[in-house]
Amino acid sequence: VQLVESGGGLVQAGGSLRLSCVASGLTFSSYAMGWYRQTPGKGRELVATIDNGPSTGYAASVKGRFTISRDNAKKALYLQMNRLKPEDTATYYCSVISLGYWGQGTQVTVSS
Secondary structure (H helix, E strand, O other), X not given: OEEEEEOXXXXXXXXXXEEEEEEEOOOHHHOOEEEEEEOOOOOOEXXXXXXXXXXXXXXXXXXXXXXXXXXXXXXXXEEEEOXXXXXXXXXXXXXXXXXXXXXXXXXXXXXX
């Protein structure tokens, strides 16, 4: 299984970014997927999840600002991040939740 994230970068507070994750080596449509984030010295925080319903779930800190989606035909997972805040600065990872696979991460930095 391979997960490759992209789309991170530097953005001003209030701006937007769209993260992508492309999966290979698994039947993508069969699995719930998630976005996590991590900052130095802290554990990984679950940001958003999407199952194959697709039903979605969000951390309270991002609800109303972030939107998770998937395209099973492209084996792709997305995270649309709007109204970004400096506290959203982190490395973002996609994951096949039930299998414990992770991508290499993509850095998001939000300047104030």
